[in-house]
Amino acid sequence: GENxxxxxxxxxxxxxxxxxxxxxxSDSASNYFPWYKQELGKGPQLIIxxxxxxxxxxxxxxxxxxxxxxxxxxxxxxxxxxxxSAVYFCAAPSAGTSYGKLTFGQGTILTVxx
Amino acid sequence: NAxxxxxxxxxxxxxxxxxxxxxxxxxxxxxxYWYRQDPGMGLRLIYYSASEGTTxxxxxxxxxxxxxxxxxEFSLRLESAAPSQxxxxxxxxxxxxxxxxxxxxxxRLSIL
Numbered sequence: 001g002e003n004x005x006x007x008x009x010x011x012x013x014x015x016x017x018x019x020x021x022x023x024x025x026s027d028s029a030s031n032y033f034p035w036y037k038q039e040l041g042k043g044p045q046l047i048i049x050x051x052x053x054x055x056x057x058x059x060x061x062x063x064x065x066x067x068x069x070x071x072x073x074x075x076x077x078x079x080x081x082x083x084x085s086a087v088y089f090c091a092a093p094s095a096g097t098s099y100g101k102l103t104f105g106q107g108t109i110l111t112v113x114x
Numbered sequence: 115n116a117x118x119x120x121x122x123x124x125x126x127x128x129x130x131x132x133x134x135x136x137x138x139x140x141x142x143x144x145x146x147y148w149y150r151q152d153p154g155m156g157l158r159l160i161y162y163s164a165s166e167g168t169t170x171x172x173x174x175x176x177x178x179x180x181x182x183x184x185x186x187e188f189s190l191r192l193e194s195a196a197p198s199q200x201x202x203x204x205x206x207x208x209x210x211x212x213x214x215x216x217x218x219x220x221x222r223l224s225i226l
């Protein structure tokens with residue numbers, strides 16, 4: 001099955017700074033890499049995803065990059081704002097299973113200080 | 115725009131009791147899922163339904179059953195609750211199979 005490692009577990013930045021969260025995965029056949037944001041007391045929210053046929057995808061202040069050779073993908077948030085404070089999860093599918101289930105990382109608690 | 119609605123939001127059960135967690139989505143999605151979230155363990159898939167009339171086991175199905183009542187609704191049942199099932203349960207839906215997009219706000223379940 002897939003093994004997904006997410007780092008760092010906590011990240012504290014000043015408003016306006018950039019934040020980067022990195023995930024590594026083990027299954028070279030994995031082809032879909034989503035990122036989720038979870039605010040306190042809420043369910044996860046899909047914020048961006050990338051497929052293995054592209055190396056980078058951007059959506060306003062957030063971007064995801066994928067390095068298939070090294071088997072890692074990263075979430076980049078620029079010009080951080082206090083409302084970006086949340087727990088962020090990466091995920092990757094395990095192509096070795098019969099249904100390609102997503103395996104989630106352990107989460108990164110991002111705190112943006114005003 | 116309701117999205118994914120879960121009921122109840124909180125529940126306390128005694129060991130051995132049964133209950134059903136309800137989930138409904140209004141986005142006409144084919145695929146629906148049940149996850150549990152435990153500290154330090156991330157989200158783990160319990161069961162999923164690729165389409166109306168079908169259900170399949172996920173990573174941690176033991177102790178649970180599900181029903182895909184119609185395209186909108188997907189329920190999770192605990193027949194005989196155990197303390198190990200204390201968790202936060204999330205329902206999700208998506209257009210594409212196994213790419214969950216929209217999650218409900220969760221049911222916080224405590225089993226004493």
